[in-house]
Each structure stands twice: as structure tokens, then as C-alpha cells.
Amino acid sequence: MKQALVTQCFGDDWNKIIGLTRPRMEDYCKRHGCDFILIDKPLTHPIQYSKSAIGNIMATKGYDQVTFVDADVLIAADCPKLSDDAGVFCAFDEGAYLDRKPEMAKLAGTFGGMIEPKFYVNTGVFVIHSKAVGILSMPPIGLHPNHFAEQTWLNVMAHLWNIPLTDLDPSFNCMTSVESHFGLDRHKDAMIIHYAGQSNDLTKLADQIKSDDAKLAELGR
Secondary structure (H helix, E strand, C coil), X not given: CCEEEEEECCCHHHHHHHHHHHHHHHHHHHHHCCEEEEECCCCCCCHHHHHHHHHHHHHHHCCCEEEEECCCEEECCCCCCCCCCCCCEEEEEHHHCCCCXXXXXXXXXXXXXXXXXXXXXXEEEEEEEHHHHHHHCCCCCCCCCCCCCCHHHHHHHHHHCCCCCEECCHHHXXXXXXXXXXXXXXXXXXXXXXXXXXCCCHHHHHHHHHHHHHHHHXXXX
């Protein structure tokens, strides 16, 4: 099975962040035999919708499975291969503790779709098989809902395409809110630390990433 890890990063400020996180992403790829791909040119706005290019990457380069991670993640050195036992679509269901399902159903209705939400995943870390590529379908031209960027739209697509979810353990998408809710210690327990919601101050974020990276290295992770 041909596999890749994909991330995306746009602009000089974010390039400083990916400069801190990319080495661990590339190490992950070397350990687990997958290619590293960086999407560095935005396709549309909100720019997060650019991850829809994953579908084109899979089709043109022959990848059977892609693991996507946001630029603002640190992957621990002992992180196992996410794509093992991932099914066709694997992501962390943050809707299990933050109920965003009503807004998802509302968005689907706005575009003429009727869904009964079963999950609401965070799209900062996910694994997708080519069989589930329909979830990367774009909205109508010129209409790009900005409810948590592309995240709510992708969740809607997963339901409309009837894609089954393999739930990702929160340790593989350890956001600040997840860390406290599940009693995780990001340095000792997290396989992937995700700095979701911290992009309003990228200088502060860079300092946090440097500190956590050093702490992981100290622990041999």
C-alpha cells in the first residue's frame, strides 16, 4: 500500500512553525515507510480548504492512504503508524465532548442536505483511504462555509457520503482541551501534540513548541 503523510503551511509566519515541527514529521515518515508531502500554495479561501488537494494527490500519485496533520503538531518519536487499522477514515471525534453536531446539521440543511450527525471529528489529524476520497468534495464555487474553517464541511461530507468512522484515540490528537478532559500529560502520554486554537500569537506558539519539543527529547520521545 502506497502511503504519505501530508501537511500544509502558508506564509512566512507559518513557515517558522513548520520549521519547528517538520523534522518530527519527516522522522515519522522514515520510521514508517511513507512519503512526506507539504502543500505550500493555498488553493482557495478559507485556506484550510486547500487540504482538499489530498484527493488530487492520491489520484495523480497513486497513494492508497494518506495521513494528514496540521502544521502545528509535534509527533513523538515513539508514535506508532496511525494508518494501521485505520479503516477508510480515522479521526478523533471531538463531538464526543464538544457538541458541534447541531451546527453541522444546520450547515447541511443550508445546502439542501439532510443528515443525522453521528460524529464530529477534528480535522487537524486524520487518516483517509482512497475509498473515502468523497469527503474531500469542495462546496459550490464561491461558497466556502467558514465554520471552524473547513472542518464542519468535511464532517458534513463524511455523513453525506456515508463514510464509516474509525475513532482515533485522543492521545494521537492531544489538544489542550483534550489533555485536561482525558487526563493526559502531553509530554508523557501524547503521541501527537496538536496546538489547536493557539494561532492568534504565532511567536508565543513557536516558544511553546520549542519548549515541548525539548521536553519530549528529554524523555526520549
